Amino acid sequence: MSFSTPDLDATAVLHAAGAAVVERRLSEVRELELLAQWAALHGEVDDAGRRRRLAMVRLGGEGTPLVQDHCLGEIALARGTHVIATNHALADALDLQHRLPLIWGTATTGIVDLWIVRKVARLSRHLPLARVGVVDAAIARMLGREGGGRILDVAEAAIIEADVDLHNARVEEEKRRRYVGFGRTNEYGLRALIAQIDAGDAAWIDATLTRVVAILQSRDDVERCRDEWRAVALGYLARPAELLTLLAEEVAEEVAEQPSSDAAADDDEQAPAPCACGLNRAIAFPQELLGHLRAIDWTRLRPKAVLYLHLHEAALTGQAAGVARAEPTGNHGLRAHTLTQLHRLLHRTKVTVKPVIDLNNRVRTTAYEHPEALKERVYLQTCGDYWPYAAATSRNVDYDHVTPYRSTGPPGPHLHDEQTGTHNSGPLGRTHHRWKTHAGYQARQVGEGRYLWTTPHGLAFLVDHTGTRRISPEVAEMIRQAPLGVDVYPGPVSY
Structure with a gap:
């Protein structure tokens, strides 16, 4: 339904506003239903009832079905979201359908915001299947009648009521979760x-x-x-x-300012003043x-730490604003700093400056292992995991041969040779590395710090210094078949 908002009177706006909220809620229900269907298509048994011999994971609580680990990346890419966010949504969907059917049945009518019931699913995930029904019954009758805050208050009480002994055990366990954490540094050099x-x-x-x-x-x-x-x-x-x-x-x-205590010693023998x-x-x-x-x-x-700074030479010569970007290595969590802020940050420290690395120089080796100098160059080309839409920028990654390594691979300047070098390397998180190796994802390095990905079902993505772009299979094939030294840059596409 489409309409011109300025043409609506007050009554029509009220009706339309309510309808829009219900429509949005039902759309979110549809998202969870699609995720649950994807899980069903990649469950523990195939269509013939045969048990699959693949790595399986249980994302939801007790009583939810197992899902193939290798299928999770592709549905995340199709949604254009991070794998972790997709996994959380899928876990919530499975919990609601298999552990909280009364809540789920009410939610599918559009009378409650999905974030509320999803939070109830997460809060109750640790409960045994035999006890989670207490929460299901208590909350289902409140949906559409109470606000989210009240619903969650009752949910927390119902979760304790469902299994008091388990709650007491979790209280003791929680004492072992003490921590100290830091937020991101803001643009003023302050941090929480x-x-x-x-x-x-x-x-x-x-x-x-x-x-x-x-x-x-x-x-x-x-x-x-x-x-x-x-x-x-x-x-x-x-x-x-x-x-x-x-x-x-x-x-x-x-x-030193205290008066002599000799005169008062006799009066003060029991306790020093x-x-x-x-x-x-x-x-x-x-x-x-x-x-x-x-x-x-x-x-x-003083503690020791390594700080990686990215700074344009123009900032050092005064030709541009002096801004340095710090990599979030370790627990520093630093962001962009002006040179003045940087000086204030480092003025109490003993600084050792390492030489700048020229990324225009290609480095290769005939060994399978990546030497540290090569890892440094590869990381600086990608600044983190080269999986599509990856959020991690940590240096704690695997250094992957994009094209599988062969000790007999042709040496020389060929772009797609199969030995170790900046031409055939990329940092990958451990999970993404496993998926690339075992789950049917195809990757090709198509330039310095530039990678082409295709998924088992034909989705295609280009990852480079600008981020991730979803491209059509035809453009992906064009990039794949381009002559050596020719980089194809696709324009905006619809899919």
């Missing part, structure tokens, strides 16, 4: 820190931050709000040498220890 720790440790951190803020405020007249001061203080916790020096000097100064800062003099640093701490080279305590 998120932690789940023991409440006692959190109290100690809070007390230490309060103490450091008090010291910093007494030495610095900069105008900062309370939260900003605490953020600055938190940085000292990451630099124990500076923190120890700061605290030691402050304690020494406080002790606290100083004005709230610290007990019994734990104050002796002057000899303070001098020793000051003499130590604390730079030895």
Whole structure:
């Protein structure tokens, strides 16, 4: 149905708005139904009832059917989504159909947003099949009558009620999931820190931050709000040498300011008197220890890390804005920085600058293994996994021979030879590598850092420095058959 929105009166807008929401919900139901059908086509047995001898995975909870592991990549590509997102959606679909049939039956009428019932499916996935019916019955009667927040509150309670012993066991298990995590660095060089720790440790951190803020405020007249001061203080916790020096000097100064305690010794035999800062003099640093701490080279305590920066030469000569892009290696999570920000980030560190790699030079070897120098070049050409729509940019990947390696492959400058080199290499995540090797996906390197993919059912994708583009099979064949040295760049296509 199509209509001109400006022509609608208030009543018509209300009816149309409701109809549009139902239409969107039913469209999402259709998405899950298609995923479930794909799982059925790639289940544990074939059409003749014979058991398949392939790697099978169970994406949903207990009672959901097994699915061929190798089939998951292709349906993700057809949807234009990441494999992980598709796997989550498929798991939700299987849970709803096989474990929560009452909820699923209600959801298919379009009276509830799919994200609500999908979250119920995820929250209850750990429950045994025999107990998940408690959740199904409790939630199904609420759908279309209550808001999402209330439904999820009841769902959490119903999940506990379904298996109290299992919940208690999960509480103990969750204590082993304490963590410290970091968000992405924003364009201003700021980053969020998120932690789940023991409440006692959190109290100690809070007390230490309060103490450091008090010291910093007494030495610095900069105008900062309370939260900003605490953020600055938190940085000292990451630099124990500076923190120890700061605290030691402050304690020494406080002790020096205290009046002689000889006269009060008789009155204070049972417990040493606290100083004005709230610290007990019994734990104050002796002057000899303070001098020793000051003499130590604390730079030895600094952690070591490798930082990969991408910077145009024009930024160094002042011909362009000075912006450096940092690879998110390890747990750094850094993003683009100005040169000023970069200087501020590195000014406390000892920096070793490595030579720039010229990617125009082709490197090859007759060995099967990729030497580290070759891995570096291959990664810099792709900046991550070369699977279509891959999101990972980690260097923790397999270095794959795009065309299978042959020790007798023709040496020389041929683009499609079968030995190891920048002409026949690409980084792949382990799962994507397995799929390429065993699941019928075809890849061809068609230029430096440029790869052509075709799936078992004929979908075609071109991956290069601009990202992933879905192309027609005819264009894919044109690229595949192009003479050596000729790169074909397709324009926009519809499919």
